[in-house]
Every structure is written in structure tokens, then in C-alpha cells.
Amino acid sequence: KNLERKVEKRAVGLNMKKGKQQRSRTAPNVDVRMRDLVENGLTVHHLSANACLVPICQLHGAAVTTVEGIGNTKTRLHPVQERIAKAHGSQCGFCTPGMVMSMYTLLRNKPKPSMEDITEALGGNLCRCTGYQEIIDGYRTFCEVCHHGTFTTRIQGKVELFRKEDLLPLDPTQDLIFPPELIRMAESPEQTTQKFHGERMTWISPITLDELVQLKTQYPQAPVVMGNTNVGLDIKFKGVLHPIIISPTRVRELFGVEQRPEGVCIGAGCSLSTVQSVLERCVCSLPAEHTQTYAALLEQLRHVGGQQIRNVATLGGNVASAYPNSDLNPILAAGRCSLVPLDKDFFVGFRKTTLRPDELVLSVFIPISRKGEVVRAFRHAPRKTNALPTVTTGMRVWFHDGSDVVREMSVYYGGVGASCTFCAERTSQQVTGRPWNEATLNEAYRVLVDEVTLGVSAPGGQVVFRRSLTLSLFFRFYLHVLQYLKDMNSAMEPLPCVIWPGYQEFQDAVEVRSAQDPVGQPVPHSSALTHATGEAVYCDDIPHMNREVFLSLVTSTKAHAKIIHIDVSRALDMPGVVDVITAKDIPGQKFRSFTGIDEEVLVEDEVTCVGQIICAVVADTKQHGKLAAAALKVTYEDLPDRIFTTEEAVEQCSFYAPQRTLQRGDIHMAFQEAEHIYEGEIRVGGQEHFYMETQSMLVIPAREQKEVKVYLSAQHPTCAQMSVAETLGIPANRVSCHVKRVGGAFGGKITKASILACITAVAAWKTERPVRCVLERGEDMLITGGRHPVLGKYKVGFMNDGKIIAADVHYFVNAGNTPDESVTYTEMIFVWCNTNCKSNLEDMTVYFFINCLLILLIMNSWCPDSTGFLPLLDVCVCVCVCVCVCVCVCVCVVILKAAALVHIYKDGSVLVSHGGIEMGQGLHTKVQQVVSRELNIPLSLIHISETCTSAVPNTNPTAASFGTDANGMAVWDACQTLYKRLEPVRKKDPSGTWKSWIATAFQERISLSATGFYRGHELSMDWQKQEGRPYTYFTYAVCCSEVELDCLTGEYRTVRADIVVDIGKSINPAIDIGQIKGAFMQGLGLYTMEELKFSPSGSLHTRGPGQYKIPAVCDVPLQFNVYLLPGSQNPFAIYSSKGIGEPIVFLGSSVFFAMKEAITAARTDVGLSGPFPLCTPATPEHACLACNTHFIQMIPKMEAGTSPPWAMELP
Incomplete structure (x- = not known):
């Protein structure tokens, strides 16, 4: 029974967002105040703790403060909350409460912190959206020495992204005191051993050392729990049961x-x-x-x-x-x-x-x-x-x-x-x-x-x-x-690692229609303050409903096997279990088809990867569901011919159709004319989405007319609506999908969320009860897939002057056990990707900027490698300039459209509904800016509640960075209709106000509601003729990164990164700059850190933050600068803006190429020359092995034995 237990959290309204993770958590931080036993209990100290690790029994006598306890939007904000919001440090907002509480605790202990204190305090938090720079810059203002003036300048004008003078001052005298009743309780001489009895265990907390010794003698196998960082994880993730737990925290x-x-x-x-x-x-x-x-x-x-x-x-x-x-x-x-x-x-x-x-x-x-x-x-x-x-x-x-x-x-x-x-x-x-x-x-x-x-199969590999x-x-x-x-000054000590203030340049809004026109202004995210106060509601924050039950999934443990029998008897007999849902319980279609190939909702006969969903347990609590799911037994019969790697798929011709080819000219003749020919290959690893909010949904069945309400965290509510309707065998008009906000998605909540919604809906349909399904981090990573691993093979012909005249390039994408969106989205890989390989890994799916990133990396690899034969370039050892030209809209014509609905109420307030999903990219904020400009009203009058298929039907996924392009134009269209309707009213009363015009329009029976629609531009691609116009426009960017590499260990740090981006005329520079930095950091993770590891049997090793590492505060470039190119035009998008979130991810590869140049220098030092393979991610292991120092050469080569390696080499 942890502090974060859902029932307690909902009962008292506490906000402790958790990423369903292991040790490296980010959101559920709380401030714990307790008497310090080291100081004989005479002082009270503050500590920041993870609610998911601290057992509630251990907090007897402590004061716990959550993010709601320090301030809210209804009464007053705490400066910690205000600064992260106004400094644009919150995007999806799921990690924001954790950031706030970490900083709050630091300030309680040290009101004038140094930058080292701040980075250390935030070091235990993770964020997938922001890139951390805005968070750091916002909290830098608490430092005694604050270089705020260097934060931001504009090419024209003097206004900054935020002004320190406008922020609330920190007043420690206004903070909460330690409750006097707890002081009296701690000083009471009548303290005794405490016992807390739960359903499966007893928690004993002795008060003296003698009592502790007696308890340990009486219960020798009982674990002694102090910090709970080990035992708690064993209980939660490994199913270990301890009937007695001894906690001597008061001894x-x-x-x-x-x-x-x-x-x-x-x-x-x-x-x-x-x-x-x-x-x-x-x-x-x-x-x-x-x-x-x-x-x-x-x-x-x-x-x-x-x-x-x-x-x-x-x-x-x-x-x-x-x-x-x-x-x-x-x-x-x-x-x-x-x-x-x-x-x-x-x-x-x-x-x-x-x-x-x-x-x-x-x-x-x-x-x-x-x-x-x-x-x-x-x-x-x-x-x-x-x-x-x-x-x-x-x-x-x-x-x-x-x-x-x-x-x-x-x-x-x-x-x-x-x-x-x-x-x-x-x-x-x-x-x-x-x-x-x-x-x-x-x-x-x-x-x-x-x-x-170490043996070849040693746990951990490497x-x-x-x-x-x-x-x-x-x-x-x-x-x-x-x-x-020798009494020398040390040159071995680490260099200072202080993150300097970010520097941004952006252009003032060129076209300002009125004093309150927000377009082009750095307006904070519309939900930033509620993110910071914990008031923002995510899917799993929806209050517990009457008769609600929880869904726990049962997944395959085999990569390729036939299901012989599913024994549910033991699970059904366990406490709290309501039912077990199998494929036989599906009343409608048992398959979903996203790309023309059927995918089973629940597997019935044959599993084709580890992690495939077989059935689900419905129970009164999540804990009961997990225990029953673990008890359920599935009998398998192994099938032959398992395929895991891309090479195995190519060897066995295991491909999905269609296979695409683009060919220009006579390649054979070109190779004959080439003066040099270079052949090679590069492997690009996959990537986990690692959104902070895992897949979450709540399905509520209605007894009347077979209606179903689905609340979920998804990018494509219409896909979920249609999937649920077909799975239940009911019309789509009986299913309404609601999305308030999403705690990060990056492409991972489109088709996968729909499959999970179908399973949850079947459970709700059968039990006639509300069903909640929220995945743990390990489940999410196992089930949902990620970015596709890619193998690129190339043969390049070039001339003495460096001109490339021939290139024969083949790309093989490891798509997993089902195609999911692989076929559709590989057509978007610059229309280059050849082949989707079918394997027995979890099916890969859409990811931020699709797979253009992988293809661009392959191209940028063979270009320098081929020119390495020629003395053409003077290359700095540790500095790499990486140019990125990226598409930001999709090939598919159907996807580039949007609809909107705008209501004006009698009091002049405006409610906007559109088909886009707010998932941290600031879509709602930009849409509100559009409405404000077109209706000439302040932002305070405009509200966006949620995205709902009942309000705006037939929506498209919010993806590929076109959310503002499409939905912004749809809202613009609706506003134009309303503006024209109100024109006669304004002419009659030119000196009136907005509210008076609306009152008059209402009296004159003028409709104050309007729909808007954006059809998009005509795009097409003829694969037979190999011609067409697949893109609307391009987003251009360039990045220069400076990297220091330790050749002995492969460790590196990014000293500086400068990014210049052409994004047209920015609707909101603050949001766009935040998106740029966040995308860069995600690209840095893709190319240098994040590594998916699979066992030889196809099971995913990296199922949580303990094994899978995304960039943290320590990975931010020490100097991180962004420049938005002024004077750019784009006639294809609203207000001449451009999509920005996804294209910048590729710029993270500049760090990869800088590392490669440093490795080249290291190899030269040991007498090695010429091109060498460096696959991504360029983790310290891969970088160190590529350097091939004398330490690597000392290690004897591993002999091929009977033991398989701990992890497979992918793709």
C-alpha cells in the first residue's frame, strides 16, 4: 500500500503524476518534512521523495506536501509554480509537478541556491518534451547570481520571452510550517511499536534497538525496509511477497x-x-x-x-x-x-x-x-x-x-x-x-x-x-x-559542467492587427499554470466511478508459438476478480485492419511475438488484477522459424507488401564511369517513445441504446471510435471518444491506443461496468513498439572531384510481427524506403518524424565515408556541422484535412472545438491565438475544453507536425464565417464593445455558432510512374554541435549546440523554441543514448528507465542556442507559419557526427585510417569500441560457444 495508491489519491484529490516506472521517476515527487533522527530529532528537514517508493506506513509522524499544497490557480501561486509556467518550461505538463516539487524542496532547504544545486535537484527528474533548457532558465532566476539578461533577444524589439521583474518574489516566511501536533507526537514519551495490517502483509515499526533485534530473531526472513528502493520494486515488479516487513525508521x-x-x-x-x-x-x-x-x-x-x-x-x-x-x-x-x-x-x-x-x-x-x-x-x-x-x-x-x-x-x-x-x-x-x-x-x-x-551470455551484455x-x-x-x-596539478579532474543560459533570437510579429493581437507573441502555454499546480486533468486523474473495475493484460511469453490452452480457473478464483476477457468475448470484429492487413485484438490461436495480448483480467483493484494475471496459465507449443533480426528476414525473404523502388537513370553505366566506388552498410537502432503518461483509458458503458463513452490518452480519437464500434458491433454514433490532453505521445498513441481501447471496451461491454486500463511502464514498452530499426546498404560511385554520380541504396525496416503503420509511413521516408521486414519482434509503429531521421542519417553517413577517400575537407576533430532538410507534412491526401466548431455565448465568451489533440506541442494555445486575432478579442475570452468525436467527427490523427496547419486553418475558416455574420452589427454600432455586439446579434437571431473546414492541398504519388507531389512544403534547419569525447570510456558531453531554423512566421516563438529544443534532445537520445535490447528469445530487456536511458538534465548542451530565421514566407500554412516539432529531431545527429569525427582522430592516434562503421545509437560502448584503443585490443576475442549472447544485435 504505497502513498500513491489510486484510491487514496482520488479520495483526497492529490496530484502525484507517475510515469508507471521503476527507479528513475519524474512526476510523483513530494516534499516530506520530518524530524531528523541524526540530529536527535531536534530539527525538521525537508526532503524530496518519490511517492511511488515511499511506503505510506513509513510516513507516520511526517508532513507530506504535494504540488497542490503549495499553491493553485484559485487562491495563490507559489513562485516555483509561476516561474516554470511563465518561463515556458511546461509542454505536455505530465512531468511538471515533479519538477515543481523538486525545486520547492530545494528552496525550503536553501533559499539562494547555486546553479549546481538546481541541476542536482532536477537531476532525478525526466522530461520528454521540453529539452530541459526552459525549466533550468526559469529556475535560474532563484539564483543569487542570475544571468537573466542573456536569456533571449529579438532581432527587432526589446521584449524577452519572460521578464524576471514580472515574477512573484520568493518569500520563505509564507511557506508551510511543520504541524505542531506532529512535534508533540514526536516528543511524546509514550511511543510504542507500530503495526499496520494489510491484505497480504503486516508492517512492523519498532521504536528501540532491542525490539528490532527481537523482531529480527522472531522473523529472520522478514526484510528490513528503510528506503524501500529495493524491496518495494521487488514487490511491485517481480511479484515477491513478504508477509512480514520490519521498518526500523524510528530506531x-x-x-x-x-x-x-x-x-x-x-x-x-x-x-x-x-x-x-x-x-x-x-x-x-x-x-x-x-x-x-x-x-x-x-x-x-x-x-x-x-x-x-x-x-x-x-x-x-x-x-x-x-x-x-x-x-x-x-x-x-x-x-x-x-x-x-x-x-x-x-x-x-x-x-x-x-x-x-x-x-x-x-x-x-x-x-x-x-x-x-x-x-x-x-x-x-x-x-x-x-x-x-x-x-x-x-x-x-x-x-x-x-x-x-x-x-x-x-x-x-x-x-x-x-x-x-x-x-x-x-x-x-x-x-x-x-x-x-x-x-x-x-x-x-x-x-x-x-x-x-565475463562470459558471452553475462547479464547486461557489453x-x-x-x-x-x-x-x-x-x-x-x-x-x-x-x-x-609528483605533486602535480591534476589535469584529470572533470571540467566544470554548468549549463549556461539559453540564447534565442526571433523576429517581432510583422503583422500586428490590434493591441491585443497575440499572433507572433511568446504567449505561455494555455495550460502551463494548471500543469504547475497539478490541477491539469489527465486520463487517469478522472475520479473513480461507482462500480469501476480495472483491466490487467496477459501477454505472450513466447515469440512464435501455438496457443494450446488458456487456463483461467485459478485466476477466476482469486480475490476481487470479476472476469477474464478472451477473444471469444468479442461481440463484433475480432480483427482490426489499419493498413489492409488484419491484426488480432486478442490473440486466439498463434502468437507471433513476446508481448502480444492474449487476454485480460477484470478485477476490483489493480493489485488484484495483476496477481490474477500472473496466476493465469497459458500453454504453448513452440513453432519453428523465428525471425528477429533484419538479416534473418532478408535471408528468408520475410517481407510485407508492397516493396517500393525509385530508380533514375542507368545505374550500371554510372558505376562504370565512376572513378571510385565505395560500399558499406549502417545500422540504425529503434527508439522507445517513452512518453511520460503511459497508455491510459477509461470506458464507460451506458445501459441506454448501447452507448459507450471512451476517455483516453490518444492522438487519433476517431480511430479509437471506429475501432471500438466495429469490435463491439455497434454503429460509430453510439461511441464517443474524449481526449482532454495527452501527457506526451510522439506517434505512439495512434493505432496502439485504439487496440487497447477495443480490449477495454469489450471488458466494459461484458461486465456492464466502467473499466479503467492504465499500463505500467514495462507493459507499455513491451506492447506498444517504437521506432523501426533500419539496415541501410549502399554502393556509391564518385569522381575525383568528389561528385557523386551513382548511388545504389537499399533500406530494410524491421517492422515487427504486424505491419501496423509501417507500410504507410515508410512511404513517407522521403519516398525512399524499399522493404518492410516481417519478424517476431513486437510490431513497430509511428514515431516522431516517422523514419526520415533514419534515412537521413544513412545518407549523411555514406556521403562523408565516400569523400573520405579524397583530400577535400578540413574537418575539426570535435565539431560537426549537420544540415537538415526535412519534410513536415504527409504523403496521404486524406490525412491533410481538419474541421472545427466555434461557439460564441451570450456573455461574449468563446468555446472552440477542433479535431486536434493537445499533447504538449501548444496546439490549443496557437488555436486560441488564431481565434483571438480573427475575432479581435482577448485570449481570456477563449476556451478549449477537450477533443471529442461528438463535437468534431471524422478527425485525423494529430501527427507529422501539421496539427496547427490543419486545425488552425479550420478554426480560421469558422472564425471568418462568424466575423462576416457580425459585420452588420458592428457597422450599426461601431463604438460598441464585443459583448454588446454579441448581445445585439443574439437579439437579432444571428447564429453564433459556426463550423470550419480545411481541405488541404492536393498531394499525390504515382508509384508506377515514380512521379508526383507528395509534400506541401519543407522545413529547413541547420545545427552546429561541439562535442568532447573520452576515448577511453566512450563518454561524451555536448559543449555547445547552435540551431538555425526556417519556420516561416512563428505564431508563438516561445512554444516553437521549446519544441525545437525538446526535439533536438530527443534526437540526441535517438542517435547517442537510447538503445533497445532484446534477448535471444525475443523478449525486450529494456522495459523501464532502469535499463532504457533517455536524456536528462545532465545531457543538455552546456551552451544551447536557437535562432529563428527572419523574413521567411510560407503561403501553404496559416499566417505563413511552418510545422516545427518533428523535423528538428534529426539535428540531434550533429552530436553523432561530431562524435564520429572525434573517433576518427582517436583511431588515427593508434594507426588506424579509412572509413569505419559506427551504428546508432552511438552509446559509450559503441563509441569506445569504434575508437579501438589499445585497451580494446588487449581483450581476447570471444570464441563462439554454445551460450547465446545476453542480447541480440538489431536491426
């Missing part, structure tokens, strides 16, 4: 901190944040030679999880959990820290130690370092912050007095042991007694390579890379010690 002896001459003793119950504070005080108060271990621990602690994790995770829990890739255990072991005792024999297996079930960790003693002793810790992770390390190490060396001869050495690694922290004992012994020089280093390499081994990291991190330690011995 003072576990929170003691004792400073001794020989070191510091820290209670096992102290949070990692407390440990951090204690060690910082020690470092400041002691001589440097005594604080080597403390400094090394501090360096690791800065990167352990996010601040929300460190605030609750404990030192004892971190040690006793015994994770093989622990950040702290290697350095604690290397630094001679003692714990029963903590040494090479303490860790005995995966999450196993020498602690007996009835033993407890009371404290950890961290000794001071001795004279002549050097201690350091290093880590490598997929992301600098809030990411589990790939490899981590703690190393200590102690020299004989006045010499460089090693007296004693300890080397510990995390992430390379079979199941626990690994002690490189042989390497330490080999170095002991030797002088610290290059000969000793080389000898250590030889032993270390032999001592640290075998060669991880082994090379053990060498490169040892080399880094060697250099650090060498500098210590």
Missing part, C-alpha cells in the same frame, strides 16, 4: 553519526544524502591526506540515483543489498571500511552477503586515509546521473614512506563479477612491492585481463566493453596516483 541507534580520531562511524539507517552531508563536513574539517576515502565516496554519491533516491536510500541498505554493480561497495571495501567485517569475503553472490537472516547492519565505519595512501573511485554509466553504473571501481594504494614503492593495494570492481562486487586480488598482489611506473602498469594490465572474465573499462579505469587511477606522487 535512533541506526541514525547515529560519531566522529572519531581514526574515522567516522555512520549509522546504517542514515540516508545517502545524510552520508553525503557528513562526509562533506569531514572533508572541510580534516587535512586532505586524511580525506581520500571520504572524497572518493563523495564523488560516487553525487551520481547515485537522483536526489529523490538518495534522500530515502540508506547506507546500510546499499551495502546489504549487495548489487553486483553497486556504486558504493567497491570503494567501501577498497577504503578499509568495516562492517562485520566488510571485505572481499562479505559479498558471496547476487544480492547475497555473509549476513545471516537474523543479523542486522548497525553502522559502517569509514576510516581516515593514512599518509602515503591514495584512494579513488570511478564509475561509468549510460548517463552521468540517475543511472546504474555499467562498471564501477574503488581503488586504494599505500606507499612506503618517501618512495613510490607500493606497500599495499586494493582493487574492487562492480559490474564485472559473476554476481557480486569483485576483488581483483591477484592484480593487487602483482602490484604490491613494485615501484609505481609504466612497467608495473603493463604487468597489472596483463594480470587484470586474465583475472576479470562483455568486451566492460572488460576494457576495467583497464581504462585502472589506467585513470594510475595517472591520478602519478600526479599525486
Whole structure:
């Protein structure tokens, strides 16, 4: 029973948005105020915590504040809420409450923070929309030194995106106090052991150490829970059941901190944040030679999880959990820290130690370092912050007095042991007694390579890379010690990583029709304030309804198998289960066809991928549903010929029709004339949408006339409406779909949302009860697919002057087990994509900017590779200029149309309905700006409630960046009709007001409602004749990125990115600039970070933020500038604007190409020349392997064995 439990949340109206994730969460942050036991309970401290990790039982005696508790739009806003809204730091808004609460807690603890404090506070939050820059710039205004004046300028005019002078001042005296009744309760002498009894477990919280020991003796198998960062995840995601849980968070002896001459003793119950504070005080108060271990621990602690994790995770829990890739255990072991005792024999297996079930960790003693002793810790992770390390190490060396001869050495690694922290004992012994020089280093390499081994199927994969990291991190330690011995200033310390204010340039609105005309102005997002206060309603925020039940899905565990039997008996017998929905319960069509090929709503006979939906459990609570779904048993019979990779599909000719080809000229003759020919291939990995709000829906059946209401988070409500109607066998006019807003989508909520809506509707139809379906993050990633992996093979012919005269390029797209939208959308890949491959992976679907990104990358790869044969270009090692020319509208003629409905009420207020979906791109805001200009009324009179198929039917998906183009024109058309109707009224009373004109029009029986329609331009493509006009216009952009690459580890950082974009005349520069930065960061993730990994059996390994890393605050370019090109025209869109959200994603590849140039330089240093393959994403692993340094060359090649690799190479 967690704090975020839905029933409690709805009952009290708390807003704790959650991305249905694991450790790396973003939205459900809360401020927790409690008495600090480290300070003997005399002080109250604030900590930011994840509601999804903190058990509610543990909060007895604490004051919890959610985002609603600090301010709202009805009474007063808190400055933290106002600044993120007015600084344009909120787009879809789902992550905004978490950002607000993280900053709020920081300000409660430190009213004048530094930029380092702000980036650290926000480091545990994730956002998929904004690119973080606007959030950082908004909160930068709280800094004592604020370089606000450099934020934004215009090419003409002096107005900024926002003015600091207009913001509410921070007044700490107005913040909430700690409730006096909680103080009295904490000081009460009558405190006793607390027990909380749940349905399946009992929570016991003792008050004294003796009681704790007795409980542990009585219940030796009961876990001791402090931070709940491990046990809570095991319960929620792995189905582990603990009948008894012991939580000693009130036992003072576990929170003691004792400073001794020989070191510091820290209670096992102290949070990692407390440990951090204690060690910082020690470092400041002691001589440097005594604080080597403390400094090394501090360096690791800065990167352990996010601040929300460190605030609750404990030192004892971190040690006793015994994770093989622990950040702290290697350095604690290397630094001679003692714990029963903590040494090479303490860790005995995966999450196993020498602690007996009835033993407890009371404290950890961290000794001071001795004279002549050097201690350091290093880590490598997929992301600098809030990411589990790939490899981590703690190393200590102690020299004989006045010499460089090693007296004693300890080397510990995390992430390379079979199941626990690994002690490189042989390497330490080999170095002991030797002088610290290059000969000793080389000898250590030889032993270390032999001592640290990993099998090809080692969990986590990356075998060669991880082994090379053990060498490169040892080399880094060697250099650090060498500098210590020679008393040199360190060149190894990390450079400052402060994010500077963003710089933007944009043009003043050229055509201003009135003083209140908002077009061209940086108007904040219309829902920004409600996002910041938590008042914005998303699908799962809809209040719990009477008799409502929950839907839990049962998915396939096989990639290709025949279903023999579905045994539902055990599930039906479990508590709270209402029914089990199978394909036999579907009253209408059992198949959905999105591209002419049928796709089963619920699989009945044969599964073709892991994660295919077989059936669903309906239960009174989500927990009951999950337990029943896990108990339901499906019997399979494996089928042969599983296909996973693109190569396997090509080899077996497993393709979807049609296969497209474009050919110009005689390619054979051109190759004969070419003076040089270059052939190669490149693989482009897929990408998970990772929208913050997972797939969510609520279906309400009506007893009268077979009506169904569907509330969902989707981009295409009409698709869901038609799908539900056909699945239930009822007319579409009985189904109404409602979308208030969407917490991010990026193409992933079109067809997938419709399939899930069908299943939920069948459950509601059969049970005659409202049914809610909200996917967990792992379910969402498993079921919904993502961006297509692509294999590009090319043969290029060119002349001595660099002119390319022939190109034979083949693209193969891994479409998965069903075509979904693959066929339709590959026709949009610049009309280039050849073949969709059929495989037994989850079917891939639409993604932000479709797949043009992948094809552009392939083209930009073979162009530089081919010119690499010629001395034509002077290329900077680390700087890459990447030019992007991108389409932003679709091939399909049907899709480019829109309708709208505008009502003017008697009081002059205006209600607008259109077919577009607000999902963070500011569509509603721009539409309101259109209405304001055309009707010449202030924005305050205009309201958009929701998108509903009952108000505006036959809508098209909001996708491909044409939402404003189409819906803006439809609303413009409706406003023109209304404006003309009101013309006679205005002529009669030219000095009247808007409200008086409307009152007169009402009295004169003039219709104050109008529909608008936009048909779009005629587009076509004749594939037989290979001609046509598939696009309306183009969006142009160019980006220059500067990157620093660590060739030893593959880590990089983007020093600077400058983007120039031609977007015509921007309707809202603030929203467009935010979209540009967000898209760039998503592209950066696509090309350099985000990697989908599948097991050899076809199961997705990366099912959550713990394994799949999207860009975070630490990945923002240190200098991030955007320039909107002035004076541009576009006659094909409203007000000469252009679609902007999707085309910019490709500019993230500038970082990829900059990395490639840096890798080229590194390869030159080791004597390698010529083109080399670098596939995307260019993760640190791929970058490091491409550098092919001598550390990579030291690793023996893996011999092909009987064990399959941990993950497959895709595409």
C-alpha cells in the first residue's frame, strides 16, 4: 500500500503524476518534512521523495506536501509554480509537478541556491518534451547570481520571452510550517511499536534497538525496509511477497553519526544524502591526506540515483543489498571500511552477503586515509546521473614512506563479477612491492585481463566493453596516483559542467492587427499554470466511478508459438476478480485492419511475438488484477522459424507488401564511369517513445441504446471510435471518444491506443461496468513498439572531384510481427524506403518524424565515408556541422484535412472545438491565438475544453507536425464565417464593445455558432510512374554541435549546440523554441543514448528507465542556442507559419557526427585510417569500441560457444 495508491489519491484529490516506472521517476515527487533522527530529532528537514517508493506506513509522524499544497490557480501561486509556467518550461505538463516539487524542496532547504544545486535537484527528474533548457532558465532566476539578461533577444524589439521583474518574489516566511501536533507526537514519551495490517502483509515499526533485534530473531526472513528502493520494486515488479516487513525508521541507534580520531562511524539507517552531508563536513574539517576515502565516496554519491533516491536510500541498505554493480561497495571495501567485517569475503553472490537472516547492519565505519595512501573511485554509466553504473571501481594504494614503492593495494570492481562486487586480488598482489611506473602498469594490465572474465551470455551484455573499462579505469587511477606522487596539478579532474543560459533570437510579429493581437507573441502555454499546480486533468486523474473495475493484460511469453490452452480457473478464483476477457468475448470484429492487413485484438490461436495480448483480467483493484494475471496459465507449443533480426528476414525473404523502388537513370553505366566506388552498410537502432503518461483509458458503458463513452490518452480519437464500434458491433454514433490532453505521445498513441481501447471496451461491454486500463511502464514498452530499426546498404560511385554520380541504396525496416503503420509511413521516408521486414519482434509503429531521421542519417553517413577517400575537407576533430532538410507534412491526401466548431455565448465568451489533440506541442494555445486575432478579442475570452468525436467527427490523427496547419486553418475558416455574420452589427454600432455586439446579434437571431473546414492541398504519388507531389512544403534547419569525447570510456558531453531554423512566421516563438529544443534532445537520445535490447528469445530487456536511458538534465548542451530565421514566407500554412516539432529531431545527429569525427582522430592516434562503421545509437560502448584503443585490443576475442549472447544485435 504505497502513498500513491489510486484510491487514496482520488479520495483526497492529490496530484502525484507517475510515469508507471521503476527507479528513475519524474512526476510523483513530494516534499516530506520530518524530524531528523541524526540530529536527535531536534530539527525538521525537508526532503524530496518519490511517492511511488515511499511506503505510506513509513510516513507516520511526517508532513507530506504535494504540488497542490503549495499553491493553485484559485487562491495563490507559489513562485516555483509561476516561474516554470511563465518561463515556458511546461509542454505536455505530465512531468511538471515533479519538477515543481523538486525545486520547492530545494528552496525550503536553501533559499539562494547555486546553479549546481538546481541541476542536482532536477537531476532525478525526466522530461520528454521540453529539452530541459526552459525549466533550468526559469529556475535560474532563484539564483543569487542570475544571468537573466542573456536569456533571449529579438532581432527587432526589446521584449524577452519572460521578464524576471514580472515574477512573484520568493518569500520563505509564507511557506508551510511543520504541524505542531506532529512535534508533540514526536516528543511524546509514550511511543510504542507500530503495526499496520494489510491484505497480504503486516508492517512492523519498532521504536528501540532491542525490539528490532527481537523482531529480527522472531522473523529472520522478514526484510528490513528503510528506503524501500529495493524491496518495494521487488514487490511491485517481480511479484515477491513478504508477509512480514520490519521498518526500523524510528530506531535512533541506526541514525547515529560519531566522529572519531581514526574515522567516522555512520549509522546504517542514515540516508545517502545524510552520508553525503557528513562526509562533506569531514572533508572541510580534516587535512586532505586524511580525506581520500571520504572524497572518493563523495564523488560516487553525487551520481547515485537522483536526489529523490538518495534522500530515502540508506547506507546500510546499499551495502546489504549487495548489487553486483553497486556504486558504493567497491570503494567501501577498497577504503578499509568495516562492517562485520566488510571485505572481499562479505559479498558471496547476487544480492547475497555473509549476513545471516537474523543479523542486522548497525553502522559502517569509514576510516581516515593514512599518509602515503591514495584512494579513488570511478564509475561509468549510460548517463552521468540517475543511472546504474555499467562498471564501477574503488581503488586504494599505500606507499612506503618517501618512495613510490607500493606497500599495499586494493582493487574492487562492480559490474564485472559473476554476481557480486569483485576483488581483483591477484592484480593487487602483482602490484604490491613494485615501484609505481609504466612497467608495473603493463604487468597489472596483463594480470587484470586474465583475472576479470565475463562470459558471452553475462547479464547486461557489453562483455568486451566492460572488460576494457576495467583497464581504462585502472589506467585513470594510475595517472591520478602519478600526479599525486609528483605533486602535480591534476589535469584529470572533470571540467566544470554548468549549463549556461539559453540564447534565442526571433523576429517581432510583422503583422500586428490590434493591441491585443497575440499572433507572433511568446504567449505561455494555455495550460502551463494548471500543469504547475497539478490541477491539469489527465486520463487517469478522472475520479473513480461507482462500480469501476480495472483491466490487467496477459501477454505472450513466447515469440512464435501455438496457443494450446488458456487456463483461467485459478485466476477466476482469486480475490476481487470479476472476469477474464478472451477473444471469444468479442461481440463484433475480432480483427482490426489499419493498413489492409488484419491484426488480432486478442490473440486466439498463434502468437507471433513476446508481448502480444492474449487476454485480460477484470478485477476490483489493480493489485488484484495483476496477481490474477500472473496466476493465469497459458500453454504453448513452440513453432519453428523465428525471425528477429533484419538479416534473418532478408535471408528468408520475410517481407510485407508492397516493396517500393525509385530508380533514375542507368545505374550500371554510372558505376562504370565512376572513378571510385565505395560500399558499406549502417545500422540504425529503434527508439522507445517513452512518453511520460503511459497508455491510459477509461470506458464507460451506458445501459441506454448501447452507448459507450471512451476517455483516453490518444492522438487519433476517431480511430479509437471506429475501432471500438466495429469490435463491439455497434454503429460509430453510439461511441464517443474524449481526449482532454495527452501527457506526451510522439506517434505512439495512434493505432496502439485504439487496440487497447477495443480490449477495454469489450471488458466494459461484458461486465456492464466502467473499466479503467492504465499500463505500467514495462507493459507499455513491451506492447506498444517504437521506432523501426533500419539496415541501410549502399554502393556509391564518385569522381575525383568528389561528385557523386551513382548511388545504389537499399533500406530494410524491421517492422515487427504486424505491419501496423509501417507500410504507410515508410512511404513517407522521403519516398525512399524499399522493404518492410516481417519478424517476431513486437510490431513497430509511428514515431516522431516517422523514419526520415533514419534515412537521413544513412545518407549523411555514406556521403562523408565516400569523400573520405579524397583530400577535400578540413574537418575539426570535435565539431560537426549537420544540415537538415526535412519534410513536415504527409504523403496521404486524406490525412491533410481538419474541421472545427466555434461557439460564441451570450456573455461574449468563446468555446472552440477542433479535431486536434493537445499533447504538449501548444496546439490549443496557437488555436486560441488564431481565434483571438480573427475575432479581435482577448485570449481570456477563449476556451478549449477537450477533443471529442461528438463535437468534431471524422478527425485525423494529430501527427507529422501539421496539427496547427490543419486545425488552425479550420478554426480560421469558422472564425471568418462568424466575423462576416457580425459585420452588420458592428457597422450599426461601431463604438460598441464585443459583448454588446454579441448581445445585439443574439437579439437579432444571428447564429453564433459556426463550423470550419480545411481541405488541404492536393498531394499525390504515382508509384508506377515514380512521379508526383507528395509534400506541401519543407522545413529547413541547420545545427552546429561541439562535442568532447573520452576515448577511453566512450563518454561524451555536448559543449555547445547552435540551431538555425526556417519556420516561416512563428505564431508563438516561445512554444516553437521549446519544441525545437525538446526535439533536438530527443534526437540526441535517438542517435547517442537510447538503445533497445532484446534477448535471444525475443523478449525486450529494456522495459523501464532502469535499463532504457533517455536524456536528462545532465545531457543538455552546456551552451544551447536557437535562432529563428527572419523574413521567411510560407503561403501553404496559416499566417505563413511552418510545422516545427518533428523535423528538428534529426539535428540531434550533429552530436553523432561530431562524435564520429572525434573517433576518427582517436583511431588515427593508434594507426588506424579509412572509413569505419559506427551504428546508432552511438552509446559509450559503441563509441569506445569504434575508437579501438589499445585497451580494446588487449581483450581476447570471444570464441563462439554454445551460450547465446545476453542480447541480440538489431536491426
